[in-house]
Structures are given as C-alpha cells and as structure tokens.
Amino acid sequence: xxxxxxxxxxxxxRRYQAAIALEMPDRIPISAGSNYFAEVYAGxxxxxxxxxxxxxxxxxxxxxxxxxxxxxxxxxRFWGPLHDAVGFNMYKLPGRELSPxxxxxxxxxxxxxxxxxxxxxNDPVNFLFERFLPRTLNDFKEPGSARANVALIKGAxxxxxxxxxxxxxxxxxxxxxGMPNSMGGVFLAPFDYLADGLRGxxxxxxxVRRQPDKILEACEALIPDIVNAGLAIADxxxxxxxxxxxxxxAFPFLSPKQFxxxxxxSLKKTMLMFIDAGYTIRAYLEGDWGPNWHHFRExxxxxxxxxxxxxxxxxxxxxxxxxxxxIAGGMPDSLLILGAPAEVKERVKLLCETVGKDxxxxxxxxxGIPYDTKPENFKAMLEAVxxxxxxxxxxxxxxxxxxxxPAGWQPPRRRVVTPWEVKLQELGGVKGEESPIKKNWEMLxxxxxxxxxxxxx
Amino acid sequence: xxxxxxxxxxxxxxxxxxxxxxxxEKIAAGEAxxxxxxxxxxxxxxxxxxxxxxxYYLSELIMSxxxxxxxxNELEPLLANVEKEASTADVVVIGTVKDDIHDIGKNIVVxxxxxxxxxxxxxxxxxxxxxxxxxxxxxxxxxxxLSALLxxxxxxxxxxxxxxxxxxxxxxxKVIIGGAPCNEEVRQFTxxxxxxxxxxxxxxxxxxxxxxx
Numbered sequence: 001x002x003x004x005x006x007x008x009x010x011x012x013x014r015r016y017q018a019a020i021a022l023e024m025p026d027r028i029p030i031s032a033g034s035n036y037f038a039e040v041y042a043g044x045x046x047x048x049x050x051x052x053x054x055x056x057x058x059x060x061x062x063x064x065x066x067x068x069x070x071x072x073x074x075x076x077r078f079w080g081p082l083h084d085a086v087g088f089n090m091y092k093l094p095g096r097e098l099s100p101x102x103x104x105x106x107x108x109x110x111x112x113x114x115x116x117x118x119x120x121x122n123d124p125v126n127f128l129f130e131r132f133l134p135r136t137l138n139d140f141k142e143p144g145s146a147r148a149n150v151a152l153i154k155g156a157x158x159x160x161x162x163x164x165x166x167x168x169x170x171x172x173x174x175x176x177x178g179m180p181n182s183m184g185g186v187f188l189a190p191f192d193y194l195a196d197g198l199r200g201x202x203x204x205x206x207x208v209r210r211q212p213d214k215i216l217e218a219c220e221a222l223i224p225d226i227v228n229a230g231l232a233i234a235d236x237x238x239x240x241x242x243x244x245x246x247x248x249x250a251f252p253f254l255s256p257k258q259f260x261x262x263x264x265x266s267l268k269k270t271m272l273m274f275i276d277a278g279y280t281i282r283a284y285l286e287g288d289w290g291p292n293w294h295h296f297r298e299x300x301x302x303x304x305x306x307x308x309x310x311x312x313x314x315x316x317x318x319x320x321x322x323x324x325x326x327i328a329g330g331m332p333d334s335l336l337i338l339g340a341p342a343e344v345k346e347r348v349k350l351l352c353e354t355v356g357k358d359x360x361x362x363x364x365x366x367x368g369i370p371y372d373t374k375p376e377n378f379k380a381m382l383e384a385v386x387x388x389x390x391x392x393x394x395x396x397x398x399x400x401x402x403x404x405x406p407a408g409w410q411p412p413r414r415r416v417v418t419p420w421e422v423k424l425q426e427l428g429g430v431k432g433e434e435s436p437i438k439k440n441w442e443m444l445x446x447x448x449x450x451x452x453x454x455x456x457x
Numbered sequence: 458x459x460x461x462x463x464x465x466x467x468x469x470x471x472x473x474x475x476x477x478x479x480x481x482e483k484i485a486a487g488e489a490x491x492x493x494x495x496x497x498x499x500x501x502x503x504x505x506x507x508x509x510x511x512x513y514y515l516s517e518l519i520m521s522x523x524x525x526x527x528x529x530n531e532l533e534p535l536l537a538n539v540e541k542e543a544s545t546a547d548v549v550v551i552g553t554v555k556d557d558i559h560d561i562g563k564n565i566v567v568x569x570x571x572x573x574x575x576x577x578x579x580x581x582x583x584x585x586x587x588x589x590x591x592x593x594x595x596x597x598x599x600x601x602x603l604s605a606l607l608x609x610x611x612x613x614x615x616x617x618x619x620x621x622x623x624x625x626x627x628x629x630x631k632v633i634i635g636g637a638p639c640n641e642e643v644r645q646f647t648x649x650x651x652x653x654x655x656x657x658x659x660x661x662x663x664x665x666x667x668x669x670x
Contacts, residue, residue: 099556209471209516252511254514310637370608372611
C-alpha cells in the first residue's frame with residue numbers, strides 16, 4: 001500500500017472511530033453502513049450487483065474516486081448464487097422474483113411453529129436440520145435426498161467463496177482506495193431472530209400474548225450462538241463496528257412494557273458480550289425507536305453507534321443519547337431522492353449547527369443512502385459537510401486496532417454437532433499429538449454450526 | 458360508543474377462551490350469526506381506538522385479529538344460509554404499490570378501517586397501477602390508499618395518480634399515501650391528495666372524506 005493511500009485510510013478510519021467514541025475529529029464524518037446508492041451509481045442494476053462480484057470493484061472504484069470525502073462505507077451484502085444454491089426463500093432478489101432494478105426484499109413466513117420452542121432451545125441442531133431448514137431452503141425440502149445433500153455442499157462452498165470475495169474486496173478498498181469498511185460482521189437482537197426468520201412477525205406477536213415465557217427462554221438460549229456467529233465474521237482487527245440491524249423493537253410493534261420485558265434484556269446482554277470482546281456496534285434503529293432508544297444509555301459510552309431512521313427525530317435522538325452514544329442520520333431519504341442540492345446543503349448546515357456541533361454525530365440518510373439518491377444531491381451533502389461540519393484543523397486520535405480480545409476474555413461456549421470426545425473414542429485414541437487434531441476438528445464443527453445458524457436470517 | 462356487550466368486551470380484553478365460550482353459547486341458543494359478528498365488530502372498533510391511543514400495540518392488534526378469525530371459522534357454516542346484506546358501508550381501496558411486497562403497515566390500516574365500519578377492498582402487495590385504476594373504475598370507490606415501505610416507490614405512487622388522471626377518474630377519488638418513506642415532499646411529488654403519517658391518521662382522513670367526523 002502506498003504511503004499516501006495508507007494515510008488516507010488512517011485519516012478516514014480515525015475520523016469515523018473518533019466520532020463513535022464521542023471524541024471530536026477534524027470534521028463530522030460521512031459514513032453509511034448501507035450505501036445502496038454506491039451499488040448502482042456506476043450504472044449497474046441491482047441484479048448485476050447481486051449476481052456478479054466483478055461489478056463490486058468497478059462500483060467501488062468509481063464511487064470512491066467520485067466521492068473521496070466519504071469516510072467509510074459498505075455496500076451489498078448479498079450474493080445471489082449463494083441464495084440460489086440452497087433455494088433460500090427468505091428474500092426475493094432483483095432479477096429473480098423482482099425486477100432487475102428493485103431492492104432485495106424480506107419474505108415473511110412462519111418457519112418455526114408455535115410448539116417448537118423447546119426443540120429450538122434444547123436441540124438446535126436437530127431443530128435446524130429437521131424443521132427449519134426444510135422450510136427455509138427450497139433445495140433442502142427432503143433432507144437426505146441427493147438434491148438436499150448437494151444443496152448443503154453447494155451452499156457451504158458458495159459461503160466460503162463469498163467470504164473470499166468479501167475479504168478481497170475489503171483488502172482492495174483498504175490498500176488501493178484507502179477506504180475503511182463501515183461495518184464487519186452482523187448479528188440481530190435475539191427477539192428479532194424469532195420475529196424475522198423463525199416465528200415471523202405474526203407468529204411472534206401471538207407468542208407475545210400466548211407464551212411470553214417461551215420467548216424469553218429462547219432469547220436467552222440463542223445468545224451464545226448469536227455471539228459466536230457474529231464474532232466469526234467480524235473484523236479480526238476490531239477496527240469497524242459490528243452491524244446490528246434492529247427490527248421489531250420499533251414503535252408500534254411492542255408496547256414499552258413488552259419491549260422492556262421481552263426485547264431489551266437479551267439484546268443488552270448480547271451487545272455487552274460483543275463490547276466485552278473488544279468491539280463497537282453499529283445499530284440500525286429501523287423505524288421509530290423514539291420511545292425506546294433511551295435504553296442505549298445503559299451501555300458503556302461511545303460503544304454503540306445508533307443510526308436514526310427517517311421516522312425517528314434526529315434532534316430528539318441527540319437530546320436523549322448525546323454524551324452517551326454517537327448517532328448517525330439526519331438526511332431524509334426523500335430529500336436525497338427528490339430534493340435539490342441547495343435544499344440538501346441547507347439541511348446539512350442545520351444538522352452541523354445543531355446535532356453535530358459537539359461531536360458524536362455522523363452524517364447519513366435514514367440507516368443508509370437510498371438507491372435513487374440524485375448524484376448531485378450526494379455531492380452537495382459531502383460539500384456541505386466540508387463547509388459546515390469542521391471542528392478543527394488538526395486532531396490527534398489514535399486508531400483503535402487490536403487483533404486480540406481484552407485480557408481475560410473468553411468466548412461463550414461454542415456449539416459443535418459431534419464433540420471431539422465422541423470422535424476420539426471412535427478413533428480409539430490417537431498416536432501423535434492430540435491437540436492439533438482436536439483443535440481443527442472443533443474449528444470445522446463450529447464453522448459448520450455457524451453456517452447452519454446463518455440461515456436464521 | 459356506549460357500553461360494550463360481554464362478548465365485545467371479552468374481545469377487547471383479548472380473552473380468547475371467554476370469547477369462544479360466549480360465541481358457542483350464543484350459537485347454541487340460536488342467536489343470529491350476523492348479530493354475533495356485529496358485537497365482535499364493536500369490540501374491534503374499541504381495539505382500534507386503544508391502538509390509536511397507544512394503549513394497544515401491534516401484538517394486541519394481531520391477537521385480536523386471530524381471535525376474530527377463530528370466531529368467523531365457527532360462524533362460517535351458519536352464514537351459508539344467511540342472505541348477505543347489501544353493503545351500505547363506504548368503500549376504501551388499498552394496496553402496496555408496485556415492486557414493494559411489504560404489508561404490515563397496510564394491514565394495520567385495513568384492520569382499523571374495518572373496525573371503524575368501512576368496507577375495504579385490499580388489493581394486496583406489489584399492485585400495478587393498472588389494477589388500482591381498474592378497481593376504482595369498477596367499484597366507484599371514493600378513496601384509494603397507497604402503501605409503501607421502501608423508498609424507491611415514489612415513482613410507482615406517482616404512476617397510479619397519473620394513470621387515474623389519464624383514465625378520467627382523478628376527480629372522483631381521493632388518494633392517500635402512507636408508509637415509512639412518505640412525507641409532505643413525497644405527497645407533492647406523487648400528486649396524492651393526502652399524506653397519512655400513521656395508521657390512525659389514515660383512518661381519520663377516510664372519516665373526513667366521507668364526512669364521518
């Protein structure tokens with residue numbers, strides 16, 4: 001990496017990390033976790049971007065060259081061929097069920113039945129293989145069939161390929177374009193695993209009334225697997241936050257009482273486990289979180305970047321979260337899509353003078369930059385931040401980067417399908433050193449479980 | 458709305474067992490199914506009011522719909538012989554616009570509208586402009602609700618309004634837009650008449666249009 005590029009990378013990352021940590025960088029950082037606009041700006045359709053990884057580089061190069069003021073971004077997390085390999089039915093994809101220029105969309109469904117909580121809690125491996133995956137992966141409808149077996153093989157291979165593509169992309173962004181990732185790795189709130197992929201919205205809302213104890217029990221049981229699955233794909237150097245899209249904790253899905261009892265405790269516990277492991281979190285407060293976001297004050301300061309959606313009031317968010325957590329947002333989607341550059345600049349100026357004036361603020365749309373953003377509006381947003389969002393000419397913030405967790409940290413118990421002890425017994429002992437054999441056996445077992453778990457959402 | 462009947466109150470309390478018990482007793486006593494439905498509708502109306510007042514949330518709304526579905530299943534066989542009264546209610550046509558498959562918000566509005574006594578024609582999700590126009594033409598409905606969750610739908614909403622105009626129907630129908638990405642700027646872009654910033658507002662706009670306030 002050339003020195004110049006390295007410097008650019010450090011500058012951007014420092015700015016981003018400083019804001020998250022509630023420090024004052026040289027100016028307000030510009031970062032979207034989901035920069036949808038960056039996917040299509042170079043002229044690709046949504047389908048092209050989801051199906052052809054070669055387009056990523058073209059798109060990234062053009063985007064970064066044309067908008068160098070951006071400090072960190074991430075775009076595109078889907079690779080269509082992986083979904084197709086197993087027949088994943090939780091999303092409709094552009095070019096497949098949707099028109100090629102449309103956004104991917106989540107498909108509601110009841111993929112876990114009301115009476116399957118105990119199985120999920122006590123025997124998740126069998127729950128996944130026998131109940132959940134046959135309903136979720138169309139190529140795995142008949143477990144044991146050749147088609148189903150091949151689906152698993154293809155799916156695992158495709159996942160490994162996608163991992164490689166993502167790594168290469170990050171490396172390229174870093175070493176050729178000097179651009180940090182705004183996020184790495186992902187997890188959901190335990191309640192949202194139930195509400196999204198497992199029980200579905202209708203199912204979980206009935207459970208809230210009929211069997212709230214089961215919800216609580218399941219949320220608790222899911223935590224270790226959520227943490228392990230999230231850590232497995234997080235940035236090993238702990239530079240960028242882990243992505244946490246939050247769904248059904250928004251108003252008016254749950255009453256404040258239901259939120260406090262059923263949604264928050266397990267979410268808080270999960271977030272604290274990631275924070276203890278040395279990570280920060282970027283939480284999308286999707287929808288209107290106004291009645292509930294005050295809870296983020298209970299977490300260590302400057303660890304959870306909260307993206308405020310268009311239905312939330314960014315000024316109120318600043319009032320409630322200022323001094324506790326950094327917030328991102330403030331640019332209405334409709335303004336970026338329908339507005340004019342002068343209006344965009346006016347809005348940025350207002351944000352810089354109010355919510356952004358004392359740090360802890362990152363400029364963004366509502367949890368992302370829309371696909372249909374007018375390029376001239378995006379440009380105007382960046383220019384206006386340079387004009388109105390400056391804090392100082394110099395700043396000295398040390399980049400947070402650590403390949404190891406804090407001293408004393410232990411991962412939660414890692415799930416395997418076949419424990420090493422069973423394997424060892426079958427082998428009748430080993431003739432050489434046991435530890436390298438055991439270590440790798442367990443690593444692959446654990447990866448396999450994470451792969452199964454990854455289809456929950 | 459006066460005091461609720463025991464059945465309506467049980468529904469408002471989301472007491473599934475009690476609702477089912479009362480309905481069974483009423484059926485056994487030979488009460489007319491339409492009268493039973495009327496009592497349930499009163500309960501649903503009250504639930505809508507509680508939702509508007511932030512006393513009930515989505516789980517309560519979905520639960521009440523589930524209980525009602527159970528009641529309707531009980532009554533269905535008895536309704537076969539009952540002549541349906543011609544609908545005198547005011548008709549609202551609603552749907553999620555083209556390329557968007559989200560319907561949670563729309564379904565809340567439908568539940569509240571029905572609870573308020575409107576007749577609702579729900580066209581579902583991913584509804585092409587042509588289908589909205591055709592339905593307005595056929596039913597003569599005076600209100601059209603366009604729903605969306607995703608922010609790429611602004612042109613799709615505008616398309617519906619434009620096609621209504623092209624079909625000469627624009628003056629007969631009031632168009633309301635609603636859903637996460639909608640605001641006044643979007644309303645102006647689409648040419649819709651009203652913006653419903655939440656479900657309750659949408660229902661109140663319908664009442665206003667039909668002079669029910």
